[in-house]
Amino acid sequence: MATATVAAPSREKARRRAARRNTGSALLFLSPWIIGFAVFTAWPLIYSAYLSLTDYDVINDPSFVGFDNYVELFEDPKIGLALSNTFTFMVIQVPAYVVVSLLLAVLLNGAGRSSGFFRTMVFLPKMTPPVAVGILFLLLFNGQNGLINSGLETVGIDGPAWTTDPAWVKPGLVLMSLWTVGSSVIILLAALQAVPEELYESARIDGAGRWHRFWHVSLPLISPALFFIVVVNTIAGLQTFDEAYTAFFGAGNSTYSNDAALFYVIYLFQQAFQFLHMGYASAMAWLLFVLIMAVTAVQLIVSRRLVYYEGEAGR
Structure with missing residues (x-):
């Protein structure tokens, strides 16, 4: 009975280690897509949201103007x-x-x-x-x-x-x-x-x-x-x-x-x-x-x- 009680936590730990290894392997294989999404999709989305609140001509630094650009859209x-x-x-x-x-x-x-x-x-x-x-x-x-x-x-x-x-x-x-x-x-x-x-x-x-x-x-x-x-x-x-x-x-x-x-x-x-x-x-x-x-x-x-x-x- 004592042996079975000790073996159960050991098996549970082994399953958790295996799950962590599988998760790590999955993230490793997904990492090219995750990095690509973050660099080429998520970051441009966030940055464009910021730029939409600025006056920016590429040459000079962005100047914050709030929602003026959105107001201009309707005009x-x-x-x-x-x-x-x-x-x-x-x-x-x-x-x-x-x-x-x-x-x-x-x-x-x-x-x-x-x-x-x-x-x-x-x-x-x-x-x-x-x-x-x-x-x-x-x-x-x-x-x-x-x-x-x-x-x-x-x-x-x-x-x-x-x-x-x-x-x-x-x-x-x-x-x-x-x-x-x-x-x-x-x-x-x-x-x-x-x-x-x-x-x-x-x-x-x-x-x-x-x-x-x-x-x-x-x-x-x-x-x-x-x-x-x-x-x-x-x-x-x-x-x-x-x-x-x-x-x-x-x-x-x-x-x-x-x-x-x-x-x-x-x-x-x-x-x-x-x-x-x-x-x-x-x-x-x-x-x-x-x-x-x-x-x-x-x-x-x-x-x-x-x-x-x-x-x-x-x-």
């Missing part, structure tokens, strides 16, 4: 213009992106043995550098001799001035953004291929046609993947920069209708690196962070009614 007319452009672009782009991605995924899902080749072809444009996409936009959507308007002219349609008419700048950029749907297509294709075949068979036996099988079987089961794509592309839409900046603002470009393409992050970039208003740009960045968090929170709330998670079906 700057270009903030309203940039936010309006950004949200308009996002509202058009996200549904178009999701619909095109889903359509291509459904087509690839029925492609059989050749789906591997077509998957590669669909994904390859995603590898195109954003700057190249911006230049390609000007070549394709040029109002006088662009390939898009030339194609429309062959069928008797007078194409719009995509790059100079403010009403068509954002729709043109939306169409150009569909060039990179490849990653979303692959995600949705994987979700479609994960739908159990027996569910389709049961629906066929019940007399459901192709459309009803898609609407009542496929769509609910791939809704988590769809929701992920909506959230990710909403965040990306609110941070639109590369293609629009290259096409309308790069290299001092002043030929085109810049105001229609002045997205929020472009204006933030101008304030930070052209005008050296780093404190004001930091305040802009924090406003964008709050807006993204708010939009994502609304999407998460809405998703409770629209997204089906198989593991929660019995709850």
